[in-house]
Amino acid sequence: MKAVAQSLRERERDNMKHLTASSILVVFFLTPSLALRNISDSHPLDGSVGTQLIHINAFRGMVSIRDNNVLSQWDGILDYKNALFVAKLFSMMACVLAKMDQAIFPSLDDISMALRRQDSSHYPSTHGLTYTVSPSRIKNLAQYGILIKDLCRDVPTYFAHQQKEGTALAVDPNSCFAIQLLSFMGLSICGEIPGL
Numbered sequence: 001m002k003a004v005a006q007s008l009r010e011r012e013r014d015n016m017k018h019l020t021a022s023s024i025l026v027v028f029f030l031t032p033s034l035a036l037r038n039i040s041d042s043h044p045l046d047g048s049v050g051t052q053l054i055h056i057n058a059f060r061g062m063v064s065i066r067d068n069n070v071l072s073q074w075d076g077i078l079d080y081k082n083a084l085f086v087a088k089l090f091s092m093m094a095c096v097l098a099k100m101d102q103a104i105f106p107s108l109d110d111i112s113m114a115l116r117r118q119d120s121s122h123y124p125s126t127h128g129l130t131y132t133v134s135p136s137r138i139k140n141l142a143q144y145g146i147l148i149k150d151l152c153r154d155v156p157t158y159f160a161h162q163q164k165e166g167t168a169l170a171v172d173p174n175s176c177f178a179i180q181l182l183s184f185m186g187l188s189i190c191g192e193i194p195g196l
Helices: 001-034 108-117 146-151
Strands: 045-049 053-055 062-067 074-079 084-089 094-099 128-137 157-162 177-181 185-190
Touching: 053 108, 074 146, 074 177, 084 146, 084 185, 094 128, 146 177
Parallel strands: 094 157, 128 185
Antiparallel strands: 045 053, 053 062, 062 074, 074 084, 084 094, 128 157, 177 185
């Protein structure tokens, strides 16, 4: 009788081990998919607004933008995980990399909603930021990730620094490249790019 009772307890322990292992696997595989649902959508979202083609990857915290406006063509990446903004400016044949102030830039959810609504209205120019290009060239793009490295592969890349609101630096307005970021904001990237 003792042997039967002991055998039943051993089976029960083995079943509990399998149940615990199964529960851990379910939690392990389910948690990342639930985390994605916090950002509007668990699947990458593609679409266009005006002349801009947009790809949102909420899992990576990235937004890729291609603006095909013939007067100001540019490609860009908003990297929310690293708080970086990079723009490849075709007319200047250069890339500009800047820290992204996430309190000012639209969130992933804001961009997703604009894409779903196909919102093409624009804010007035007063909702913009100005960045000044520094003369030093970035040597190692790999440290900023493969997407940024690939975007800026064949052109020189420079840092740009956000000008504080109300500070007036002596900037030639003809040296500025204007970017409209969906309907949210306008950006001006100003300064002379060395070698051009």
